[in-house]
Amino acid sequence: MSTTSTDTLGRPPLVLMLPAAAAVLLLVLPLAAMVVATDPASLVDALGSEPLQEALWLSLVTSTVAMLFCLVLGLPLAWLLARVDFRGRRLVRALVTVPMVLPPVVAGVALRAAFGRSGLFGEPLLDATGFAFPYTTWGVVLAHVFVSLPFVTIAIEGGLRTAGTAYDDAAATLGATRWTTFRRVTVPLALPGIAAGMVLGWARSLGEFGATITFNGNYPGTTQTMPTLIYVARQSDADAALALSLVMLVVSVAVLVALRDKWLVAAP
Amino acid sequence: MTARTGLDANLVVPDRLDAALAVGPGEVVAVVGPNGAGKSTLVHALSGLVPATGRAVLDGADLLGRTPRERSVGVVFQDQRLFPHLSALDNVAFGLRSRGADNRAARARARDWLERLAVADLADRRPAQLSGGQAQRVAIARALVTDPDLLLLDEPFTGLDVGVAAMLRIELGRHLAEFRGVTVLVTHDALDALTLATSLAVLHQGRVVQHGAPDEVAARPRTEHVARLVGLNVIREGDRLRSFSPAAVTVGLQAPADSTRNRWQGVVRGAAPHGDAIRIQVSGDRDLIADVTPAASRELALVPGQQVWLSVKETAVTTYDATS
Numbered sequence: 001m002s003t004t005s006t007d008t009l010g011r012p013p014l015v016l017m018l019p020a021a022a023a024v025l026l027l028v029l030p031l032a033a034m035v036v037a038t039d040p041a042s043l044v045d046a047l048g049s050e051p052l053q054e055a056l057w058l059s060l061v062t063s064t065v066a067m068l069f070c071l072v073l074g075l076p077l078a079w080l081l082a083r084v085d086f087r088g089r090r091l092v093r094a095l096v097t098v099p100m101v102l103p104p105v106v107a108g109v110a111l112r113a114a115f116g117r118s119g120l121f122g123e124p125l126l127d128a129t130g131f132a133f134p135y136t137t138w139g140v141v142l143a144h145v146f147v148s149l150p151f152v153t154i155a156i157e158g159g160l161r162t163a164g165t166a167y168d169d170a171a172a173t174l175g176a177t178r179w180t181t182f183r184r185v186t187v188p189l190a191l192p193g194i195a196a197g198m199v200l201g202w203a204r205s206l207g208e209f210g211a212t213i214t215f216n217g218n219y220p221g222t223t224q225t226m227p228t229l230i231y232v233a234r235q236s237d238a239d240a241a242l243a244l245s246l247v248m249l250v251v252s253v254a255v256l257v258a259l260r261d262k263w264l265v266a267a268p
Numbered sequence: 269m270t271a272r273t274g275l276d277a278n279l280v281v282p283d284r285l286d287a288a289l290a291v292g293p294g295e296v297v298a299v300v301g302p303n304g305a306g307k308s309t310l311v312h313a314l315s316g317l318v319p320a321t322g323r324a325v326l327d328g329a330d331l332l333g334r335t336p337r338e339r340s341v342g343v344v345f346q347d348q349r350l351f352p353h354l355s356a357l358d359n360v361a362f363g364l365r366s367r368g369a370d371n372r373a374a375r376a377r378a379r380d381w382l383e384r385l386a387v388a389d390l391a392d393r394r395p396a397q398l399s400g401g402q403a404q405r406v407a408i409a410r411a412l413v414t415d416p417d418l419l420l421l422d423e424p425f426t427g428l429d430v431g432v433a434a435m436l437r438i439e440l441g442r443h444l445a446e447f448r449g450v451t452v453l454v455t456h457d458a459l460d461a462l463t464l465a466t467s468l469a470v471l472h473q474g475r476v477v478q479h480g481a482p483d484e485v486a487a488r489p490r491t492e493h494v495a496r497l498v499g500l501n502v503i504r505e506g507d508r509l510r511s512f513s514p515a516a517v518t519v520g521l522q523a524p525a526d527s528t529r530n531r532w533q534g535v536v537r538g539a540a541p542h543g544d545a546i547r548i549q550v551s552g553d554r555d556l557i558a559d560v561t562p563a564a565s566r567e568l569a570l571v572p573g574q575q576v577w578l579s580v581k582e583t584a585v586t587t588y589d590a591t592s
Binding site for chain 2: 174
């Protein structure tokens with residue numbers, strides 16, 4: 001359909017085509033260069049190395065757990081922002097979006113201030129339970145959720161707004177409570193937006209570096225994710241860093257494609 | 269179950285609606301009026317989807333303090349609003365399940381209603397796989413299955429083929445005859461108003477300006493819109509209204525010789541077949557319609573832009589009070 005209208009409307013203007021082509025090159029060339037530059041031998045070494053396997057596994061697990069937390073917390077928040085007209089809604093939305101523009105390292109510092117061992121909430125938590133977030137895998141998840149939740153919330157809110165309130169209204173006249181409406185009407189109809197938000201959140205978590213390393217350090221097996229491993233490797237062995245980066249590229253693309261087939265395309 | 273005493277409402281939505289309406293149980297009030305008169309606002313205010321002040325008592329219970337789900341209304345929306353992710357059957361069962369029926373009982377009752385609307389064979393289809401008429405039948409089943417106290421139909425035949433609409437109108441009439449609650453039917457079709465309704469309410473700029481038996485309203489319309497709807501000319505003279513049939517109008521190219529006051533000059537704006545006659549629209553000091561024979565139409569060259577004189581005999585004019 002889109003090709004038909006492009007054809008009938010005439011040639012796409014160069015003034016748009018050239019920047020579009022430049023954008024594609026800008027995004028593809030560095031990745032292609034990375035593939036070209038990677039030494040196959042070091043790739044084999046990297047794949048067999050224990051730090052990579054640990055870091056890759058940790059990255060996948062923490063990103064997935066963080067995505068689930070983002071769903072559990074972000075979906076209700078997105079619904080509130082999209083469907084309930086309350087005083088201060090604009091303020092809440094503004095506050096929610098602040099972490100999106102924050103440098104992740106600042107997010108790490110803020111998390112320390114709040115949940116560090118001597119932080120505002122971290123200290124009472126430590127006193128009461130003996131548990132502290134920093135330098136633990138849960139700390140990694142917390143950092144991931146903190147940086148991803150705004151993206152997930154805003155994406156899902158967009159999906160809910162696109163779905164509109166007409167069917168919510170119809171459900172209300174049919175005697176459905178807001179909770180029933182949410183479960184049986186709102187969520188099913190906003191599923192594409194929700195799935196897109198989750199994929200976005202997962203991808204954001206997978207690439208998260210600054211907040212994670214600031215809040216949790218870099219301990220193999222507990223807090224060392226792929227980005228932090230690559231960062232450390234880069235300082236001593238550029239070839240190894242390239243190989244690790246290539247693995248991460250392949251895994252990310254594979255997971256995104258899998259999620260796409262399962263969620264984004266299958267959804268109505 | 270409370271005793272059915274009908275609907276007594278005076279609903280106010282600032283800048284949009286200030287409408288008083290009393291409808292007995294089992295009655296069907298057709299609400300007509302031009303676009304923007306507040307018809308849909310009235311439906312939404314009654315359903316609770318648009319906040320309103322004033323008064324709305326249904327079978328002795330105050331509606332205004334209640335949320336839509338607490339009102340026992342059935343709504344057939346203008347755009348149907350069937351849930352696109354549910355089958356026709358689950359759409360109809362939705363209201364029953366929301367009100368606590370278990371899945372099996374809800375589905376059985378929903379299937380029963382799909383059967384009554386003659387669409388039981390489409391039970392498993394999604395709304396996107398239904399034609400406009402089929403979807404409207406499902407929507408009507410969905411509104412009626414919960415046995416509401418108040419049924420709201422917002423232009424239920426809009427967008428349907430003429431034949432489909434005619435069929436559905438007859439069937440809806442049968443269901444409305446069995447329905448013991450109050451029905452509010454918003455329409456822009458005189459046929460709906462005259463065939464389905466027990467009373468006709470005319471909405472104009474958010475107010476009910478006339479409410480009575482359909483024949484009575486049709487014979488003595490108080491607004492230009494209703495006059496057009498039922499195919500009459502109506503002219504306001506002070507507190508009096510004067511109406512006459514387009515068939516009684518004489519069309520000529522010269523001013524009539526007699527000095528009747530019932531004569532107007534104007535320009536032909538349009539012409540369309542109407543039964544055996546040609547109905548022409550003339551605009552001048554008054555917007556009027558007149559029926560002429562096809563022969564006369566040719567003879568007088570009644571094409572758009574033609575200057576004409578219209579006149580009507582005083583004996584063909586009905587005069588009545590504008591105030592109720």
